[in-house]
Amino acid sequence: MNQYSGLKNALIAFCLLLSILYALPNIFGSDLAVQVSSAGGKLVTESDLDKITDTLKSKDVNYKSVALSNRHILVRFDNNASQLSAKDILKTSLGRNYVVALNLAPSVPLWLSNLGGKAMSLGLDLRGGVHFLLEVDMYAVMAVSIDKHYNELRTLLRAERLYKSIKKEGERIVIRLKTVDTRAKALKIIKSELSDLVVLETNNQDKLMIYLAISNNAQKNAKKNALKQNITTLRNRVDELGVAEPIIQQQGLERIVVQLPGVQDTARAKEILGAVATLEFRLVDERNDPQTAIQSGRMPIGSKLYYFKDGRPLLLKNRVIATGENITGAxxxxxxxxxxxxxxxxxxxxxxxxxDTTKKYLKHRMAVVFIENKVETIIKNGKTIKKRTTTKDIINAATIEGVFSSRFQITGIDSGREARNLALLLRAGSLSTPIEIIEERTIGPSLGADNIEKGVLSVIIGFMLVLIFMAMRYRVFGLVANIALTLNLAMIVAVLSLLQATLTLPGIAGIVLTVGMAVDANVLIFERIKEELGSNSDIQKAISSGYDKALLTIADANITTLIAALVLFSFGTGPIKGFAITLSIGIITSMFTAIIVSRAIINKIYGGKKHQELSI
Structure with a gap:
């Protein structure tokens, strides 16, 4: 009695060893680092690595180590001064084709990293940085959608000369027809060409009038697409800030959360997030040489000089074929x-x-120009002024291979990754609708370090008090519960590390709460064993009955708490989700350690042996 099979003991030991292994990365701490990655679609190379090391050595900047991965170069430093100095130097020397970002790099040993070991991801309140809550103007979304349908409808009906007047009234479009006979033809055109519009039933019996509105499904899709496109655009904008691990995610139906670890200049961040960008499609001037134009200083009539990001010049026609506002998908x-x-x-x-353009200019080249207007706050002569700059970069120039209209392909791209980046730029050239910053918080790096210190201290104090109480109250059984509690803490950390769930202050609160709750199961079991010992002199039966009879009560208590945690995760946002995640993980791991692990240890001490009394 009270003995697990060898296989069961081996499985328990394997799970615990695995948990300890994947919790280990968190004890090695992190290094101050600068991360360098390509702003385009290409990967960084050994030549980039050599250039970075040569630059830092020439400027006498001491660094701890430098390493190349397939997507970025990571330079580690011993102190904050060297890190900040290196960031400024590399940003200036490498130019705008690279993103130079401050980062915290975990100091995980190579052997552990090769096994998949990762440290927990820290939230903004533990790392420091800025937090923005942005609200998308959904009224503007609907206004843009109404304008778009209004313009298309007017163009279609004008071609057939069907309407006398057409105007917008709030969220409706009102058409006055020329004759009653044209009503059926107008409705047929609307149904076939503009299926997103629905005819409104009104008390007005005038057959010359048609009242239209955007369908509910089309409204939902417009709002959903606007939110997604703004999130994509904001991710692209954040690259300009040089943030290593930004968090940009949807919150609710109309809001976007932007968290920028390591950034302290909120004014700069707001200027980048609110910048306005657009796209233009232009024909390439095939007859004139850009180098000749540069040397002479005179541009050919009807053409203008533009540049690729790498500095290559190209002459483009002045006439704009289409802009980013015309793109509905990429x-x-x-x-x-x-x-x-x-x-x-x-x-x-x-x-x-x-x-019309492709019919006339088949086999000519067409370029895509990315235009961005930025606003920068500078101090001049003691006064704060707004400096507005405009950048115009050619992101692609491909040959027109066939006649096309609203759907076409851009080819001649070097890699699949570059194609994905180009599609992102085309979709996210500009914010699809205005956004407003409704909440702003700045957390300093020293405050983040202080939060970590206090959070860890709270866990240690709570943990130690529980250990002391259990050892004094239940003696040997209490020590077993303490071992199980220690392993439970290791399992929570391991699961958080493997899932790469972001740990925040509320998450630490969830861990502290779990530490207190984890021994509840052992208290129930041990008190039940005491009751069994009072009515039954058989020690083995008392142990067995104590665990078996307390199991249902423990399961009920933990399942109800787990349901509450899942509800918090489903309907909560931000900090509440962080608390719910750690609480849910803690509940599941505590049931494993308190019931299965503690019994396995008790079985090793008392199982199958004759004892006169229990140390409980």
Whole structure:
């Protein structure tokens, strides 16, 4: 009695050893680091690594180590001064084709890292940085959608000369027809060409009037797409800030959370997040040489000089074929030859302009220009002024291979990753609708370190008090519970590390609460064993009955708490989710350690042996 099989003991030991192994990365701490990655679609190379090391050595900046991965270069430092100095130097020397970001790099040994060991991801309140809560103007979304449908409808009906007048009234479009006979024809055109519009039933019996509104499904899709496009755009904007691990995610139906670890300049962050960008499609001037234009200083009539990000010049025609406002979709993929490409979808206005252009200029090149307007706050002569700058970069120039209109492909792209980046730029060239910052918080790095110190201290104090109480109250059984509690803490840390769940202050609170709750199961078991000993002199039966009879009560208590934690996770936001995650993990691991692990240890001490009394 009270003995587990060898296989069961081996499985328990394996789970515990695995937990300890994957909890280990968190004891090694982190290094101050600077992360360098490419701003384009290409990977960093050994030549970039050599350039960085040579630059730092020439400027006498001491660094701890430098390493190259497939996506970035990580330079580690011993102190904050060297880190900040290196960031400024590398940002200046490498130029705008690279993103230079401050980072905290875990000091996990190579052997442990090769086994998949990672330290827990720390939230903004533990690392320091800025937090923004942005609200998307959904009224503007609907206004833009109404304008778009209004313009398309007017163009379609004008071609058939069906309406006398057409105007917008709030969220409705009102059409006055020329004759009653044209009503059926107008409705047929609307149904076939603009399926997102629905005819409103009104008390007005005038057959010359048609009242239209955007359908509920179309409204939902417009709001959803606007939110997604703004999130994509904001991710692209954050690259300009040089943030290593930003968090940009949807919150609710109308809001976006932006967290920028390591950033302390909120003014700069707000200027970047609110910058306005757009795209333009222009024909390439095939007849004139850009180098000749540069040397002479005179541009050919009807053309203007533009540059790629790498500095290559190209002459483009002044006439704009379509802009980013005409793009309704962009997705990367591969063509028939397995070469990377980007599928573009334009609205009806852009499609017609593209059709006319491609018919006339087949086999000519067409360029995509990314234009961004930025606002920067500077101090000049003691006064704060707004400095507005505009950057215009060619991101692609491909040959027109066939006649197309609203749907076409951009080819001639070097890699699949570059195609994905291009699709992102096309989709996220500009914010699809205005956003407003409704909440702003700044957490300093010293405050983040202080939060970590106090959070760890609270866990240690709570942990030690529980250990002392259990050892004094239940003696040997209390020591067994303490071992189980220690292993439970290791399992929580291991699971958080493996899931890479972001640990925040509320998450630490969840761990502290779990530490207190974890021994509840052992208290119930031990008190039940005491009751059994009072009515039954058989020690083995008392142990067995104590665990078996307390199991249902323990399960009920933990399951109800787990349901509450899952509800918090489902309906909560931000800090509440962090608390719910650690609490849920703690409940599951505490049931394993308190019931199974503690019994395995008790079985080793008392199982199958004759004892006169229990130390409980």
């Amino acid at each position: 997705a990367s993929g591969v063509d028939d030859r397995s070469a990377p490409m980007v599928n573009i979808t334009l609205d009806s206005i852009g499609g017609r302009a593209m059709l």
